[in-house]
Amino acid sequence: MIDEISRLNSKAKFFWHRIPINIPVYENGKKNIDIIYFGRVTRQKGAEDFIKVIGIIVKKYPGIKAGIAGPIDNYYKKHLLNLAAKNGCLKNITFLGFFPTQLQLHKIISGAKIYLFPTYNDTIPGTIVEAMFLRVMIITYQTGGIPDFNDSEKIVEIVPQGDFEKLAERAIEFLEDDVRREEMMSKAYEYVLNNYGFERPITELVNIYKEIAGNNGKTASQKIKQFETKVSLN
CATH class of the missing domain: 3.40.50.2000 (Glycogen Phosphorylase B;)
Incomplete structure (x- = not known):
């Protein structure tokens, strides 16, 4: 997949991003x-x-x-x-x-x-x-x-x-x-x-957005900052 995309766009960037999983904790002391x-x-x-x-x-x-x-x-x-x-x-x-x-x-x-x-x-x-x-x-x-x-x-x-x-x-x-x-x-x-868990994948995603935005202007940086603030409030 990476090779195929790179052939189409030599400047493409690839990031590993974990998908957070939310599974309840079960108080199941007995293993049956x-x-x-x-x-x-x-x-x-x-x-x-x-x-x-x-x-x-x-x-x-x-x-x-x-x-x-x-x-x-x-x-x-x-x-x-x-x-x-x-x-x-x-x-x-x-x-x-x-x-x-x-x-x-x-x-x-x-x-x-x-x-x-x-x-x-x-x-x-x-x-x-x-x-x-x-x-x-x-x-x-x-x-x-x-x-x-x-x-x-x-x-x-x-x-x-x-x-x-x-x-x-x-x-x-x-x-x-x-x-x-x-x-x-x-x-x-x-x-x-x-x-x-949710904390690390969100941090990774924010960092990915930052790297993609790079020097694309003040607007991108402001949007990332707003996203970080929203995540921290939640």
Whole structure:
């Protein structure tokens, strides 16, 4: 995209701007789901690897509770049910289906200990950001821009793409260690507040406007100043 635009306009400038996310805080002290998957339920997003992981964990913890939340067609759901039966975890996985509102979905997610997301094709998954806001610890594959979350410190547990056995190993470790899981979750929550809350994106947007305005005259500067004042008042 950048290359295409640059060919049309060599003077074009590009800016990275985070989109703020507003997710309510749920006072859900009880975690009634051990591991959850949410988002589009497809092979590329890791639905089949998720089931394989649960199939491994159930050998050590027969009572593990897992959930899959998201839209899924009947044909693929039947395939996943057969896969779960083959892996001995059919009774452990609840297909929660599609939730008509984010509020309903988020209440369910906030009741999970771990968000397991073995995606094969993603840049910066919005579901990971949501899980951080909802204070759910995250285990995922090394895909796309996901490793960038750990640039400053480790806030997401990442394993090599396709290694679902390693996913299961990590999931068991964090299920057995509440303190370690809570520490990782708390770091991720602090990160997402600082980077995807409203304050930083607004500051970034103001700075972008300033750079674009440059020396375009007093009027542009006055409008930016008015915008800054309005933001601070709100």
